[in-house]
Amino acid sequence: MRLNDLDERIVHALAADARRSYADIGSVVGLSAPAVKRRVDRLRAEGAITGFTVRVDPAALGWETEGFIEIYCRRKTSPEAIQRGLERLPEVVSASTVTGEADAIAQVFAADMRHFEQVLERIAGEPYVERTKSVLVLSPLLRRYSGLAETGSGARR
Template sequence: MQALHENARISFAELARRVNLSAPAVADRVEKLERAGVITGYHAAVDPARIGYPIQCLIELTAKHLDYFAVIEEVRSMHQIVECFSVTGSTGLMVRVVVDSMPSLQALIARLMQFGDTKTSIVIDMPVTPRLPPLPGGE
């Protein structure tokens, strides 16, 4: 699964070679993982800076309790928000945003502030890129 996570475009033949199985056996295992919901999709990794969004931030949003579901709907409609997590603690929501400029960030923060308090942290580096947790059985 690690090889598939690193390169979702790898052929079953190449994947089979790496794990010492036949291509049909690998295809069968991948299909089972998809059906079980372990593999939920295949995605291209895109560098936001290369498509015009050089600024990445994490914004904590402490949404007013009664407005929570309305806030979620608003957040879903904001294209600058690329991830949103509902978290424990006083924050409520943690969003990752990408913007093209500081004025765009300022406008986004102002829009979010109508729903509650915000705390913004600008991402300067990503020392750990998205990765899989250790797999059971060392597969």
């Protein structure tokens, strides 16, 4: 499904703050609150909006160490097998298959270096994993939680 410009602006407003009122969003995009609600309901029904959530600073949970783990798999490992192995670990906050040498990459938050090492060991111990390579984040430079960047009218990603 492709969003039109108006729907895209509504989605951006919700992505920035999902608790915004329909009236507030309407004032930004030039619609009434009921019109915004109808569009949001339609976007949910069509699957463009998959849910609403809260963003929690991992440090508030005591998880102050962040890193990425590249995963190199044995032959014929399916993405589903990698997903099943990683989704059991609450420290893994995102994971994707990737191009390049690695088969997948996982973003991990942990309490400290020892905790990160334990997560790394658990991932490396999965039967489909041949080897891993990890990097630690020193300072996050940019985070876009919605996965959408404001690009101006009509620009596409």
